[in-house]
Every structure is written in structure tokens, then in C-alpha cells.
Amino acid sequence: MKWILFLLFPVLLFSQSNYEKAKSAFDKETTEKLRLKYESILKTDPNNLKALEELGDVAGLNKLWDKALAYYGRLKSLKPNEADYHYKYGGTLGMKALEVNKFKALGMIGDIKDSFEKAIALDSKHIEARWALIELYLKLPALIGGSESKAIVYSNQLLTISQVDGYLSRGHIEEYYNRFKSAEQYYKKAIEVGGSKHSYQLLADLYKNKMGAPDKARTILEEYKGKNSLN
Structure with a gap:
């Protein structure tokens, strides 16, 4: 089940x-x-x-x-x-x-x-x-x-x-059906409008676990850390 x-x-x-x-x-x-x-x-x-x-x-x-x-x-x-x-x-x-x-x-x-x-x-x-x-x-x-x-x-x-939820949910759908490039674009849109750690993590996970791009995953997480280092 x-x-x-x-x-x-x-x-x-x-x-x-x-x-x-x-x-x-x-x-x-x-x-x-x-x-x-x-x-x-x-x-x-x-x-x-x-x-x-x-x-x-x-x-x-x-x-x-x-x-x-x-x-x-x-x-x-x-x-x-x-x-x-x-x-x-x-x-x-x-x-x-x-x-x-x-x-x-x-x-x-x-x-x-x-x-x-x-x-x-x-x-x-x-x-x-x-x-x-x-x-x-x-x-x-x-x-x-x-x-x-x-x-x-x-x-x-x-x-x-909620634009963020809209983009994240559509990215989730695209990822579920293995349309990873499309999912990537939706997660990026979620980052643009919200910038939450969750959005960055979903994109990083997509890069690392689905697209075979661990370097991109590290880069996107470093980008988040850099933007929030003063918070």
C-alpha cells in the first residue's frame, strides 16, 4: 500500500x-x-x-x-x-x-x-x-x-x-514524473519569490539525487547560506 x-x-x-x-x-x-x-x-x-x-x-x-x-x-x-x-x-x-x-x-x-x-x-x-x-x-x-x-x-x-506553494507543488509534480529540468525551473521560481530554506533544499536534493549534479547541490546550498549569513 x-x-x-x-x-x-x-x-x-x-x-x-x-x-x-x-x-x-x-x-x-x-x-x-x-x-x-x-x-x-x-x-x-x-x-x-x-x-x-x-x-x-x-x-x-x-x-x-x-x-x-x-x-x-x-x-x-x-x-x-x-x-x-x-x-x-x-x-x-x-x-x-x-x-x-x-x-x-x-x-x-x-x-x-x-x-x-x-x-x-x-x-x-x-x-x-x-x-x-x-x-x-x-x-x-x-x-x-x-x-x-x-x-x-x-x-x-x-x-x-501562495506563489511559493504553487511553484513548489508543481515542481513536486514534475519531479514525481521524472521531468527533472521542468521541476528545476519551478523550484527556482519558488526560490525567487520566497527564498526559504525549504525551497533551496528541494532544489539541492533534486540536483544531488535525481539529476546527478552534486556540485550544483552544494552551490545552491552555499547560495542560501550566503544570503542568510547575516540573519
Whole structure:
């Protein structure tokens, strides 16, 4: 089931807007303290939205998918018009799909997709849900809904919301289909408009691991260091 590369936490590594949050190290001691804190809150306030969300996040980080789904499902019931709750529910459902049998996972695809689409319907500028759908359409076989053209549709939507995410997502699509020169150009555009470390790293990784150009990879990382040496 490797073709379902999902999604709640992996997709944050691509999304420009959440990259800084996603790169922070997984700290078991911290998450355990959070769990205890918010479980205590729920004892006296069982509908506390922040506590439910934090506990869902902690469960997800610990790969307790069913527990995370229970928290996010509760959030959806309490506040059905909150886009992030649908996004997190869909992402967690996708992660669970990696660990169940093939036929059960196939039956989950519709709910995963619906969750991300619902997040976009509720928040027209939801970046992460679009990244998730891009990854979905790239990884699924065509016979069960995979589609490069649909992935590009969401990438184009990202471009209107966040130029950096738009260029990074299109570069990701081009790289996935081994169109490395095209991917290179999109990553360069992301660097031009944003200049983030993440954008430089993606281009460097492309040079080193896909285009057989380690010298270019070193040069692009040195360029980033030079531009940010005074920061």
C-alpha cells in the first residue's frame, strides 16, 4: 500500500506555510505532558475544542490513528464548519490506510478525498488540503482515481493563494514524473519569490539525487547560506 503516501504529517513537509512547524523535532516528553494536561481539562470540560485538537495531534504523532480519529471526529461534530478538523481527520484516515489490508484501504479512499475537499469548501484558501489532494492524485493508480491533471488543478489553485506553494507543488509534480529540468525551473521560481530554506533544499536534493549534479547541490546550498549569513 505504499502508493497511499498519507498524509497528515508528511504533507506538512511540503507545504510552505507549515514547514517551520513541521520541522520541529518530535519530543516524546513534551507530547506526554501535553496529553496529561489536556486529558485533565477534558475531565471537567469534555467539549473543550483546544483540548480535543491537541489530544488528536498527540495521538497522531504517536501513530495512534483510531484514537486521533475519535478526537477529530468529535471536533467535526462539535464544530462542523471548521476546515482544519476535516483536513486533520482526512489526513489521519489516510495514515491509518497505510496499516490496514488492501481492500479496506481502498474503501477508505473516498472518505479521505471527501475530507480534504470539505476542508477546501469551508476554507477556499486552505493550502494543506490542496497539498494533500495533490499527493493523493499522484500516488493513486489511474484505475482507482489517480490523475496528474487533477493534481495540476490543485497546484494551479495553490499558485493563486501562495506563489511559493504553487511553484513548489508543481515542481513536486514534475519531479514525481521524472521531468527533472521542468521541476528545476519551478523550484527556482519558488526560490525567487520566497527564498526559504525549504525551497533551496528541494532544489539541492533534486540536483544531488535525481539529476546527478552534486556540485550544483552544494552551490545552491552555499547560495542560501550566503544570503542568510547575516540573519
